[in-house]
Amino acid sequence: MLRVIVCLKQAIDVTQLKMDSKTLRLMTEEAPRKISDFDKNALEEAIRIKECLGCEVVTVTVTAEEAKTTVKEALAMGADRAYVIKDPKIAGIDTLTTAKILAEAIKRLGAFDLILCGEASIDSFSGQVAARLAEILGIPLLTSANKVIVKDSDIIVERNLSSRYETVKAKMPALVSVTWGINQPRIPSLMAIMKASKKEIVEWNIEDLGFTSEKLESSDMTIEILDVSVPKIERKKRKLEGENAAETAEKLVKALIQEGVIGGGDF
Amino acid sequence: MNEYKGIWAFSEDHSLLLEILGKGREIADKLETEVTAIVLGHNVKEKAEEAATYGADKVYLIDNPLLESFQSERYLSALTSLTFRYKPETFLIGSTKDGKALAARLATRLNTGCITDCIQLELTDEKKLVAKKIVYGGKGIATILWQVKPQIATIPLRTFTKLEFREKKGQIIQLDVELEEPKTRRLTVRPLEVSRIRVEEAEIIVSCGRGFEKKEDLALAEELAKVLNAQVGCSRPLAEDRKWFTEWIGLSGHKVKPKLYIALGISGVIQHVAGIRDSKVIVAINKDENAPIFEIADYAIVGDIHEIVPALIKAFQKCLQK
Numbered sequence: 156m157l158r159v160i161v162c163l164k165q166a167i168d169v170t171q172l173k174m175d176s177k178t179l180r181l182m183t184e185e186a187p188r189k190i191s192d193f194d195k196n197a198l199e200e201a202i203r204i205k206e207c208l209g210c211e212v213v214t215v216t217v218t219a220e221e222a223k224t225t226v227k228e229a230l231a232m233g234a235d236r237a238y239v240i241k242d243p244k245i246a247g248i249d250t251l252t253t254a255k256i257l258a259e260a261i262k263r264l265g266a267f268d269l270i271l272c273g274e275a276s277i278d279s280f281s282g283q284v285a286a287r288l289a290e291i292l293g294i295p296l297l298t299s300a301n302k303v304i305v306k307d308s309d310i311i312v313e314r315n316l317s318s319r320y321e322t323v324k325a326k327m328p329a330l331v332s333v334t335w336g337i338n339q340p341r342i343p344s345l346m347a348i349m350k351a352s353k354k355e356i357v358e359w360n361i362e363d364l365g366f367t368s369e370k371l372e373s374s375d376m377t378i379e380i381l382d383v384s385v386p387k388i389e390r391k392k393r394k395l396e397g398e399n400a401a402e403t404a405e406k407l408v409k410a411l412i413q414e415g416v417i418g419g420g421d422f
Numbered sequence: 423m424n425e426y427k428g429i430w431a432f433s434e435d436h437s438l439l440l441e442i443l444g445k446g447r448e449i450a451d452k453l454e455t456e457v458t459a460i461v462l463g464h465n466v467k468e469k470a471e472e473a474a475t476y477g478a479d480k481v482y483l484i485d486n487p488l489l490e491s492f493q494s495e496r497y498l499s500a501l502t503s504l505t506f507r508y509k510p511e512t513f514l515i516g517s518t519k520d521g522k523a524l525a526a527r528l529a530t531r532l533n534t535g536c537i538t539d540c541i542q543l544e545l546t547d548e549k550k551l552v553a554k555k556i557v558y559g560g561k562g563i564a565t566i567l568w569q570v571k572p573q574i575a576t577i578p579l580r581t582f583t584k585l586e587f588r589e590k591k592g593q594i595i596q597l598d599v600e601l602e603e604p605k606t607r608r609l610t611v612r613p614l615e616v617s618r619i620r621v622e623e624a625e626i627i628v629s630c631g632r633g634f635e636k637k638e639d640l641a642l643a644e645e646l647a648k649v650l651n652a653q654v655g656c657s658r659p660l661a662e663d664r665k666w667f668t669e670w671i672g673l674s675g676h677k678v679k680p681k682l683y684i685a686l687g688i689s690g691v692i693q694h695v696a697g698i699r700d701s702k703v704i705v706a707i708n709k710d711e712n713a714p715i716f717e718i719a720d721y722a723i724v725g726d727i728h729e730i731v732p733a734l735i736k737a738f739q740k741c742l743q744k
């Protein structure tokens with residue numbers, strides 16, 4: 156049977172991320188967590204392959220925090236088993252180390268045909284982990300997938316490359332990263348949610364995978380985040396109103412001419 | 423200790439390469455080091471010549487029929503060999519979708535760090551390179567530095583500007599490297615039909631959101647765009663859900679910096695705003711006076727697009743055709 160692995164990141168729900176008005180810092184600790192959006196698309200795609208061809212779908216999550224609720228949602232959607240590599244030492248690791256841990260975990264899962272990732276995660280938006288993972292595992296990488304077709308031992312992917320579409324083929328095992336447009340992730344039914352509670356969640360820590368805590372220490376990191384600031388938005392915020400639409404429009408035209416963004420010097 | 427030297431620039435998108443060279447030059451001058459452009463392809467002597475006049479002191483050119491069009495493993499192996507051989511301190515790579523994956527893979531082979539989609543690159547007082555990058559869907563801007571060399575960064579289109587044409591010309595060095603066998607095979611390429619134009623380069627953008635309920639209504643936006651000599655863009659749902667466009671503006675789409683951005687029926691959710699933040703002037707028209715787009719607009723009109731846009735078309739026509 157085919158085996159599909161989905162790399163599922165537990166990300167910060169950025170739409171609910173708030174700024175502390177006193178310190179002007181983002182309250183990342185307090186913000187709720189969820190499955191990173193594109194990863195949900197990746198999972199949905201895996202479940203569709205399962206429905207179509209029959210396969211085993213397992214998820215792998217690398218996290219410093221509790222991820223049970225997040226992972227349960229994936230199981231309710233239709234994943235068969237979830238692996239969570241959970242260790243407080245994972246906090247603040249870079250994309251290279253994340254990929255190394257994922258690779259190590261995946262090696263322990265045995266043979267597989269396909270790995271599905273998101274094109275980028277909603278919080279860090281680096282778009283690197285999938286590429287790095289494929290490189291470490293030495294398997295073909297097909298990014299920005301808009302459509303995925305499994306055909307015998309081949310994978311055929313339509314890639315959305317913002318100025319063109321490309322269809323690309325590779326031999327499995329391969330790694331595919333998906334974009335948002337590939338599908339509409341399902342919302343699990345109550346039945347599915349109940350059934351999911353019986354599914355297995357396997358938890359590993361870093362040592363289980365042969366990593367030492369020294370190896371994860373900051374000295375081994377390739378980058379260092381010095382600061383995360385909240386961008387200042389300085390806009391005029393001028394509300395334009397008139398007696399009617401025509402008058403409002405006139406006001407806007409005048410303002411834009413004054414700004415020098417429309418027209419030449421003719422008027 | 424510092425065997426890594428100089429700043430490199432590569433992009434399979436030639437105009438993006440020239441933009442990156444502009445920034446590379448600026449940093450290199452401050453560090454008193456050299457800028458090297460990497461040009462890969464077939465029959466691309468001209469591109470190498472051009473790179474040599476837009477800021478590169480040196481151009482490493484690999485001209486090989488196998489590099490005719492972008493192929494990830496071949497391009498990756500070429501860049502890997504060059505990087506191992508010549509050890510650049512900093513390697514700036516164009517942030518196309520292919521470029522980003524290439525940079526991440528290169529960084530993995532070199533066991534180094536990569537910062538994608540940098541919106542700014544600066545030197546600290548100690549002359550260390552730091553990058554800024556949008557995180558948390560646009561709510562945060564991270565300042566990041568590298569802990570190891572080479573320092574790899576990817577740069578989106580229109581982040582920096584290319585230099586003026588210079589008389590001074592860099593040296594072109596033709597090289598040969600062994601190329602890896604591809605692991606993937608391209609079967610077809612289909613250009614995106616709907617929006618052919620690169621919104622990144624537009625001076626004025628008329629952008630449509632879900633406030634447009636019927637496809638016919640887009641004619642309003644198109645007419646306004648015609649009067650203003652503008653490009654039409656959209657928020658993601660119009661492309662992804664309704665399929666009226668193939669591309670969209672925002673965090674996961676195109677980042678734009680026009681002189682004028684007119685948002686029609688767009689709510690202004692952070693992921694959209696992240697793509698328009700650098701616009702000079704933002705105009706928003708929305709029927710909901712509490713729409714978040716008004717928080718980041720210079721000029722706000724509360725009203726229905728079906729009323730306001732026709733009035734705007736008339737008003738612009740009147741003044742622009744005088």
Ligand SMILES: Cc1cc2nc3c(=O)[nH]c(=O)nc-3n(C[C@H](O)[C@H](O)[C@H](O)COP(=O)(O)OP(=O)(O)OC[C@H]3O[C@@H](n4cnc5c(N)ncnc54)[C@H](O)[C@@H]3O)c2cc1C
Nearest residue numbers: 631632633657658672673674675687688689693709710727
């Ligand atoms: C990871 C991730 C990445 C994303 N990336 C992007 C991205 O790159 N770009 C992007 O755009 N979105 C992106 N999104 C989606 C984004 O979150 C929003 O869903 C989207 O931007 C909303 O589009 P909208 O403003 O057109 O629609 P809506 O939010 O539905 O807003 C429609 C607006 O139109 C107004 N309106 C309705 N009728 C009229 C009328 N007749 N006249 C005037 N106003 C009217 C309404 O008041 C409303 O404010 C992303 C989401 C995620 C999770």
Ligand SMILES: Nc1ncnc2c1ncn2[C@@H]1O[C@H](COP(=O)(O)O)[C@@H](O)[C@H]1O
Nearest residue numbers: 162163217272273275276281282283284
């Ligand atoms: N901590 C993680 N655990 C599992 N998968 C991850 C993790 N981080 C990243 N990924 C995968 O890599 C993709 C790209 O993430 P990023 O490089 O952070 O943008 C995500 O969409 C996930 O599929």
